[in-house]
Amino acid sequence: MNSSSFCSLPLIAITYSCLLYLVSARVGEFTPGRRLLDDAHHKPSINIEGYMSNYELENAIMAFGERCSNISRIYSIGRSVNGFPLWVIEISDNPGREEPEPAFKFIGNVHGDEPVGRELLIRLANWLCDNYLKDPLADMIIKNVHLHILPSMNPDGFALRKRGNAKNVDLNRDFPDQFFATNDLEDARQPETKAIMRWIRRIQFTASASLHGGALVANYPWDGTEDKKKEYYASPDDDAFRFLASVYSHSHYNMSKSKEFPEGITNGAAWYPIYGGMQDWNYIHAGCFELTLEISDCKWPNASELSTLWEYNRMSMLNLVATTVKTGVHGRVFSVDTRTPLPAIIDINGINKSVKAGRLFADYHRLLVPGVKYQVTASSPGYKSKSTTIFLVEEATTADFILEPETNNAGKIVGSGCDCSGNYKNRLEMVDILAHPQMEISMVIIVALAFLLLLYRRKLCLSFPKHRQALGSKRPTVV
Structure with a gap:
């Protein structure tokens, strides 16, 4: 089994776990037939x-x-x-x-x-x-x-x-x-x-x-x-x-x-x-x-x-x-090497308050006052931070960031990419997940969903989002 195949197994397990979580969350949060x-x-x-x-x-x-x-x-x-x-x-x-x-x-x-x-x-x-x-x-x-x-x-x-x-x-x-x-x-x-x-x-x-x-x-x-x-x-x-x-x-x-x-x-x-x-x-x-x-x-x-x-x-x-x-500045943060969304922090120079990019799409929405010039910085662990300067007029501004991995003195990438070491503990945890009776019942569905998720994620990450031109926002800035 090559490394890419091994890395796909966690995705299948995570997808299954997420489905179970969503089902249980929906049951716990909302029972349509129930009234006071x-x-x-x-x-x-x-x-x-x-x-x-x-x-x-x-x-x-x-x-x-x-x-x-x-x-x-x-x-x-x-x-x-x-x-x-x-x-x-x-x-x-x-x-x-x-x-x-x-x-x-x-x-x-x-x-x-x-x-x-x-x-x-x-x-x-x-x-x-x-x-x-x-x-x-x-x-x-x-x-x-x-x-x-x-x-x-x-x-x-x-x-x-x-x-x-x-x-x-x-x-x-x-x-x-x-x-x-x-x-x-x-x-x-x-x-x-x-x-x-x-x-x-x-x-x-x-x-x-x-x-x-x-x-x-x-x-x-x-x-x-x-x-x-x-x-x-x-x-x-x-x-x-x-x-x-x-x-x-x-x-x-x-x-x-x-x-x-x-x-x-x-x-x-x-x-x-x-x-x-x-x-x-x-x-x-x-x-x-x-x-x-x-x-x-x-x-x-x-x-x-x-x-x-x-x-x-x-x-x-x-x-x-x-x-x-x-109003404000909006955008997403991507990795230049994997083209995937990155968990990132957005900072504005002179304002001592950060906002986090979203977990799934790495999108951020930073509310700011119009008519002011701002320096916006995106940072993510294991990647070099990037900054850009925007002048915020009446409409919103879009600024996407593409971050490069940090390298050590030998030129090797630090803290980037998939961890496919597959240590013994992780393999045992994976075996426990795959051996669950619910997994046996729904494996075919999960594999199909994982495949669709991969296709969707690949399509999502290879193309930048369409921005809100209808709202009169500026042409997107890519940093």
């Missing part, structure tokens, strides 16, 4: 002042999934304290399939007594479905973004009509904090918090927003300070966060006209410091640019006002999602 009322001890919460109850919200999500199945996928990221599923709507022209595109998430109802967000997010999903192939903005979002919508992070708090969850914990104070050692033990956190953390580790989100009530302002990191003082505390990407917050504020009917918050935006710590917040954790641990959006002065307005609030916030929500592809 299937559990005898769960009763539907009452329809408070015309708002959807948890049961009605679930039905609305399932009805959307059936009506718009061509552009959506319904799944759950976990359950609340009282066992309510945390349902997510994914909207894309290829839902459930990883692509070299940015992912964006909306989260509503973080606080149980702030229910406007859950109502607006269902309306957002339906608007996108109704306007697909009719409205250019809807088309651009669905074709170029994977949008994930979690209408209610805190269904228990909503049913109880209180801020915290069923255990009276404020979920926006339950995440690990950068300044103070709170919530260090993940098992000690609330199930809703842990579900969000697992979700973010599974999907690489470019940007995000959570919807709140009680004020009218777009809030951005940092949320806290080292000494707990109320003062402006800027993150490394302060300019980009201000830009994103301004996109929302100035697209809103009247948010940017605020007398309390100039331009309708605020740094979280300058407003009032909090610790254990979700938006800071997103940015620190996942490189996800999250805003906290206060979308209604009244936390629980009369339901008759929901249509007006939807109209006030609709363009803000759409434009914020569109920003992930319309």
